Amino acid sequence: VITGFTAGIAVSIFSSQIKDVLGLQMGAVPAEFFARWAAYARHIATTQPAAIALALLGLAVIVGLRRWKPNWPGFLIALLACTGLCLAFAMPAETVGSSFGSLPSSLPIFDFPTIPFERTFELLPSAFTIAFLAGVESLLSAVVADGMIGARHRSNGELVAQGLANVGSALFGGLPATGAIARTATNVRAGARSPIAGMLHALFLLLFMLLLAPLMHYVPLAALAAVLLVVAWNMSEYQHFRHTMSAPWGDRLVLLLTFFLTVFFDLTIAIEVGVVVAAFLFMFRMAEAVEVSSGVPLLDEDGNTSSNEADAEQRAQLPKGVEAFQVNGPLFFGAASRLDNLLDQFFSPPMVLILRMRLVPFIDASGVHALKTLTDRSQRRGIVLILSGLQPQPQRVITDMHLDERAGQLHFASNYDEAIELARSIVAQAGPA
Template sequence: MKTLDTRRLRQIYEPKLFTVLRDGYSLPDLRRDLVAGLTVAIVALPLAMALAIASGTAPEKGLHTAIVAGFLISFFGGSRVQIGGPTAAFIPVVFVVIEKFGYGGLILCTLLAGFMLIGAGVLRLGVLMKYIPQPVVTGFTAGIAVSIFSSQIKDVLGLRMDAVPAEFFARWNAYFHNLDKFTPATVGVAAACLALIIVLRRWRPTWPGFLFAVVAGALATTLFALPTDTIASRFGGIPAALPQFEIPHIPFERTLELFPSAFTIAFLAGVESLLSAVVADGMTGGRHRSNGELVAQGIANIGAALFGGLPATGAIARTAVNIRSGGRSPIAGIAHAVFLLLFMLVVAPLMGYVPLGALAAVLLVVAWQMSDIESFRHLWKGPIGDRAVLLTTFVLTVMFDLTVAIEVGLVLASFLFMHRMSEVVELQSRVSLLEEDRDTADEPDQRAQLPPGVEAFQISGPLFFAVASRLDEVLDQFPVPPAVFILRMRLVPLIDASGVSALRQFLSRCERKGTRVILSGLREQPRRVLAQMQVVPDGKQLQFADNFAQAIVQSRLERTDVEEA
């Protein structure tokens, strides 16, 4: 019994680094991970500085975070390829905390968030993160993107003005009152760097566009003696030294005031890290340990705070770069942190020449990527309740407070869910989750009817945000993907926007695996919402069938087409 408990705990919390080393790690593996780590470090270098400046602190704070937290997340994490560090999601909350409570207040917030994340991992709450509705996630993510864009106007235009207010309306009011104080050279540098990043992303997507833009901006500013702010002119440069273990004055007496902001940091760190891990799993075919990942995020945030850094989490974009560069183990993330440390020690004096307009251009691109316009448009086509949650979360994030936005968004989504479930209860007293389409008394020969290479599953109950994520696990049960997959939906009384998003992701996975899909027995509400969100049969990859018998007939034809193809 004790052995089983130990094995179970190891499966939940053992860092993937230990698993990789135990399973065998070769010299070619090390070579690939080192190349990937170097590539990610090149991408992370300008981004870490830009995120720190946008958060209202010195650029070295971002580098310290990427080094310390990046190392700890890879060392203790539950994902093989996760890359950790500062991310844009934290900018609005960090900026406000520093403005109201000083940097010591941020340290306390980050420490509290770290302990919250460790607690969430120990309590095994990682699995609950997937129950956050998609409209809430997309709403506050898009809102954060607008906030980041708003925070960069001063450095993009080179406005000669005092500190920028944290509040959205006060900030733009200050911008409009200082528009006559813009700096043409700064506008030119920012515009040129932005254009260079866009061109490189279009024509050379594998090149580190951020780094090229920052280097080009620094060269232009230095060679032509352009009158624009640089890291050196505003912050006095970046010290070429190791991150120091140092604890500034921490206002413990204001812990209760800081608790909501700490919860927001913990929430963002947990959600973004697990979303990044899920994306990484989809790209590599692996499986992360969600609760172990939360514990690692907590350790990393405590470590970053004690070394004078910022909040940290898993970074989706840098994780994707790591995977595309060949990284397949936590060694790549550790190497990325080591390379960043070497960069800081060797080229720190040169970083002082980097113009702030170039870093602002980097963050404008980050904000655009983060806005995820396509997902916003897609969800906007969903039911009116999901649109209300999406819009409310977005507006509250932009104009008021991220903590309030998340709380209100989750409460609205919960009420919306309860309302929908109350309507379903009238139709069906028993509601189950996704289950295998087993033989039943009224259909004893169901399995016998399936042609070779055809599989069938049934969904019983509403396909809403709390069960939508399980749909993606269906294909993992087959060692060899079926040629045709019948998804029986006659027992699905309703579907929401998150359910449609999960279904679209499932269809995309089937298409990549060469599996054609037939949806049978669609009811009125699911059929209407699917059409509304443009999930319609194309006659080839996706088909609809009125019932299971018709689906079997269509599957035989599809099976023949696949064999002929």
């Protein structure tokens, strides 16, 4: 999901910068991918050689410094070089000032908003909705960043900090803001590794606004586009993307689905759909991995012997009329159906069926329901069911759902040896067939 998402953002960033790289004389760049490239094609005749030259210079400076002087701030030096060249030769290229006008050089005036009391309850539903959506978007951005840097964010701290920041912003006339996935991913690819990077980002923006706003007027957009092209290439993770394409079909499906949804639709939709599909794929694989079989070694893992002779000796201990099966894997809703046809495997039903559960780490309500159904079917056929080796979680869920109260139909044993002894006593009480 993360690989497809970041590669999709890289393509989106790349396509959004073509206007400034070529210096196309057009209005706002369309948000949709195909509409964007159609607009580029219509205005291709307005290409400015000066913009292309500045973009190439910026790329050359960034790539060259990264190779020979990797510790130097290549992005900043590229912006300074392109701005100096543009001013020195009066190059006809779009700049920040010519495209966006003068930038503000002071903070908005502090103003405590006054809200009539009678409108408070009217605004509360909208306020909660905005807060919820902002929290979800920010935590989604944090999860994406976690996946990119291998760290783990603190959700409570993120939400509290964002809430306080939005309250403070409102005192200066600001609108509610949230963490942005695209900017977060760009920041990570530029070297960010902790929340301090976001704080410094805000601090530098404040300093630029207060101290350097007049100078920002002269920065050519082609130079900024060159910086973003390098960021897009860094985000693409081309080698990782190509390597993942050799993975199993399910991984390729999640990768390509997330990638194309990011490029052609929306970042948030891509993440949500990608995570959901990946979750279903995981459940499918877990269900496929669950096995219910009889031809497996019957030794308990807590024993110290694992030889074939010991296993054969333990198999020989099975009394006549007793069968043993082992369940391997989590018994959840995706795999519970594996127990449905268990009794149909017998031409002549046994008197006792031992179901070994020592390799079942997890069970949910569907798994318990499958065990209940198996117990009922066993009773109708005159089969006594024994569950052996339950781990703590399955034992707790079975107890909570009162499956352990089905006396006479279902028995429990702590290990396989105990199950064998219990089965032998049940067969002995039943007498010869």
